[in-house]
Amino acid sequence: HTRPMLSADKIKSVDELINFAAGRDVLLSWKMDGLTLVLRYENGRLIQAITRGREGIIGEDVTHTVRTFLNVPLSIPTKESFEVRGEGVISWDNFRKINLLEFWAFDLVSDYLEPNSKLGQQKFLEKNGFSVVPYHYIKADTEEDVIRDTVQMMDPKDFAYPVDGLIMEYEDIAYG
Numbered sequence: 001h002t003r004p005m006l007s008a009d010k011i012k013s014v015d016e017l018i019n020f021a022a023g024r025d026v027l028l029s030w031k032m033d034g035l036t037l038v039l040r041y042e043n044g045r046l047i048q049a050i051t052r053g054r055e056g057i058i059g060e061d062v063t064h065t066v067r068t069f070l071n072v073p074l075s076i077p078t079k080e081s082f083e084v085r086g087e088g089v090i091s092w093d094n095f096r097k098i099n100l101l102e103f104w105a106f107d108l109v110s111d112y113l114e115p116n117s118k119l120g121q122q123k124f125l126e127k128n129g130f131s132v133v134p135y136h137y138i139k140a141d142t143e144e145d146v147i148r149d150t151v152q153m154m155d156p157k158d159f160a161y162p163v164d165g166l167i168m169e170y171e172d173i174a175y176g
Contacts, residue, residue, distance in 0.1 A: 001038060002083060003109060005056030008167055014151050017168050018144055025171035027118050028150060029135035032104055033162040034089035037066065039103070042081045046074050065101075072103045073129040083109035084130060091160045105130040106167070118171045137171070 008031065011017065017028075036052035038059065049066035053059030066072055069088065085107035094100035105125045114120035122132050136150050156163050170176035 001050070001053075001057060001059065005036065005038070005052045005059075005085065007056070010165065014148050017151065017166075018147055020168055021138070021140075021147070023140050024175065025119075025140045026138050026168050027122070027135045027171060028138060028154070029106065029133045029167050029169075030154070030156075030159060030161070030163045031165040031167045032087040032089050032106075032133060033164045034087040037062070037086055037088050037103065038109070039066065039072065039084045039086070039105075040081075041076060041078070041084070044076050044079045046072065066103065069101050069103045071131045076128045078113070078124075078128050080110075080113060082113050084125060085109060086130070087133070089161050092162070093160065103131065104133045104161075106133045116173055118169050118173055118176070121173075 011020070020026075038050050038052075039046060040048040040050075046063070046067070048061060049063045049072075050059035050061050066088070067074060084105045086103050086105035088101050088103050090098075090101055094102070108114060108121040108125055114124045119137055122135060125132050136154075138147060138150065151166065154166060
């Protein structure tokens with residue numbers, strides 16, 4: 001990997017999420033439970049797909065398999081080279097049909113494409129044809145009760161994919 005793929009820390013309460021946000025803008029999204037993948041694009045084409053691998057350092061090349069995913073763009077409008085990290089998952093409905101794997105992007109790896117804004121990165125990925133893990137943009141001045149309500153409405157039973165929690169990231173990438 002061009003950068004190690006580290007694991008997210010786990011917390012168990014909404015209060016800990018609010019403390020983590022510390023009055024700053026954050027994005028709250030699902031922590032999807034599937035196969036973590038890195039997609040590499042050059043000249044507007046998918047050139048490689050690799051798994052997270054052991055310790056997030058060296059993954060297995062799965063380009064041949066990822067090319068069959070329902071929603072992985074094989075070509076995109078952006079010609080600059082970049083990587084996309086995301087999760088290969090099967091929705092509960094597709095699990096019943098088996099073999100209908102999907103890819104949901106959650107991270108843009110680039111030093112020059114939207115380097116400062118997590119929200120900007122998500123919008124960039126959407127613009128380039130990726131399905132992005134659903135998220136809520138929470139402004140720094142959002143009241144705690146609204147944050148609690150947002151967390152409560154993100155009930156895994158109501159989501160079409162398996163998840164094992166929520167992810168909260170700072171909008172300001174350098175701060176994060």
